[in-house]
Amino acid sequence: MTELISYAYAVARDADGSLEAELSGLPGVADAPVRLVRTGDDADVVVAVSAVPAADFDEQALRAHLEDLDWLEVVARAHHRVIEALAARSTVLPLRLATVYVDDESVRLMLADRRRAFADRLTELAAQTEWGVKIYVEAAAPEAPEEPSAEDVSPGRAYLSRRRAQRHARQDAYRHAEEAARRVEDTARTYAVDQVRHRAQQGELAQGPGENVVNDAYLVPQQDAEDFRTDVLRAGEGFPGVRVEVTGPWAPYSFAVPAEAEPVRRAAP
Numbered sequence: 001m002t003e004l005i006s007y008a009y010a011v012a013r014d015a016d017g018s019l020e021a022e023l024s025g026l027p028g029v030a031d032a033p034v035r036l037v038r039t040g041d042d043a044d045v046v047v048a049v050s051a052v053p054a055a056d057f058d059e060q061a062l063r064a065h066l067e068d069l070d071w072l073e074v075v076a077r078a079h080h081r082v083i084e085a086l087a088a089r090s091t092v093l094p095l096r097l098a099t100v101y102v103d104d105e106s107v108r109l110m111l112a113d114r115r116r117a118f119a120d121r122l123t124e125l126a127a128q129t130e131w132g133v134k135i136y137v138e139a140a141a142p143e144a145p146e147e148p149s150a151e152d153v154s155p156g157r158a159y160l161s162r163r164r165a166q167r168h169a170r171q172d173a174y175r176h177a178e179e180a181a182r183r184v185e186d187t188a189r190t191y192a193v194d195q196v197r198h199r200a201q202q203g204e205l206a207q208g209p210g211e212n213v214v215n216d217a218y219l220v221p222q223q224d225a226e227d228f229r230t231d232v233l234r235a236g237e238g239f240p241g242v243r244v245e246v247t248g249p250w251a252p253y254s255f256a257v258p259a260e261a262e263p264v265r266r267a268a269p
Helices: 019-023 059-065 069-087 104-125 155-189 222-235
Strands: 004-013 035-038 045-053 092-101 128-137 194-198 211-221 242-250
Touching (some): 035 104, 045 104, 059 069, 069 092, 092 104, 128 155, 128 222, 155 211, 211 222
Antiparallel strands (some): 004 045, 004 092, 035 045, 128 211, 128 242, 194 211
C-alpha cells in the first residue's frame, strides 16, 4: 500500500464557504483531488492540500527530483493551477513548492498555531495582486565599421574592428539598462505598496533572448493594475538594446510572508 502525506498549496480565506465547490474536480499534484483543512467547522482561514505519495517527497527523493526539470515543471504547473483557482475566489498566501506534512492533522496543528498571523496577512493582501517586472539586456547589432582603404584591409584587422564594435554596443546596452531600471522602478513605485527584488534569472530559468538583469515583483492594488502595466512598459521604452517585460497579475507569491525590510510605500501625490 502506498504511503501518503499531505501536500500543502496555500493558505486562503474561505469566508462564505465557497472554496470547496471551486476546487471540486480540480486535479492537484499527482492528479490528486484538492481538499481544505481548517481548525474548526466555522473557521474561515484554511489550507488547501492533496494526498501525495510519500516516496516522491522524502528528503532523498526530493533532492533528486529537484534536478529533474520535467518533474519540476509538472509539479509547478499543478501547484500554480490550484493557487490560481483559489485566487479567483479569495485572497491567498501561496506556500513554497513541495511543502509537505506528515498528514492533515499536522497541517491543522500548523494552522492553529499560526492562524492569527495568517489572518492578518490575508487582510493586508486583500484586493492586491503581484506583478513581475523583468529587464533584459539585448545588445543591438553594432554598426558596421567604416570601410578601410584597400591597403588597410586584412582579416585580422577586420575581425578586431568587429569585436571592438560589439564590445561598445554591449557596454552601451548595460548603461541603457541602468537608466531604464531607474525610470521603471520610479514609475512602478507610484502604484506599488510593496516591492521584492529577486535574483536575476540565469540559464534555463531565464526566458527569452538576452540577459536578465532585473527581476522584481510589485504588490499593486487591483484598481491600479492596468495603469501600472501601461505606465511601466512606457517607462522602459526608448532604450536601445534593452527589453522590459511585465507579467501578471499573479497571486502574491512574493508577498505571502511579510518582508523583513521596510515595505515600499505608495509615493505621496
